[in-house]
Amino acid sequence: MLLKHKTPYLFFRYIAFVITIIFVFNHSLAQDSDQLEENFENAENAEEKRLKWGTEEFKLELIKEMSSANIALFIDEHLKKINEPSRIYYKFIKESTREDNFKGNVVLNIVKIDDDKTKHITFRYLKGRNKVRFPPQVGAKGNPVFMLFFERDARDMQRLTGGNALFFRSRIRHSIAATDVEDIEFNFNGEKYSGKQVSFQPFLETELKNRVSRYKTKKFIVTMSENIPGFIYKIETYIEDLENPDDKVKETLTFQGIRTNKQLRDAYKKRKEDS
16 A cells, blocks of 8 residues: 555656756756857956966066067967958867877857957867866957967866966966067968967976976977968977876867858858758
């Protein structure tokens, strides 16, 4: 008799559990969907963030005292040639002897352009368990993708070492402030480009302990060109453990192309017509 009364109760408990699982699963899918969020309610001011990242110890009127690397990354207007809402595409690749290798996509979505040519931007930085969420930005003149790369890198080093992301971020920032750019040439899609390169090793002169010591030789390289939309062509970082030369990590973010929102809409319309 007791079992008869319990059966409906257990049945409804089971239904509630199934509904909860479906809700959580659908919510996860929604978070990882290919749709780029365009909610600017909690957007950051892009240029304030860029100045804080790269020039917190300087005033703009003292720009002549800044390193050429600081000016190239934190002052130059990388997005000035983009005149309509567009998406810039990058490929991220991680090769590691300690963790799983993976590839992913990074998308910088220029949603709106104001009268002063500053941009409203949202981001999709990888997907699934590798996804990193960054808030939208408004008022952007520079390309923030290199800051996203550095930010993810600092967080990743914190995860792997137990160190503090603030320390890693600070060392990257101070190294850039003491670095000058080099003029280079590189090939992209069969064409030769003139550009600039920023190369630095933020931990080389720093005393590191325990698990952090393997990052002593870590090197960052940023390759840029005014003829690449958004200026940033490639960002690379390498690690080679001094005590174990076979222990290596390499991460790269490489420009793939740009498409205007109009081009994307036209392509979508054509796919629908063809199907």
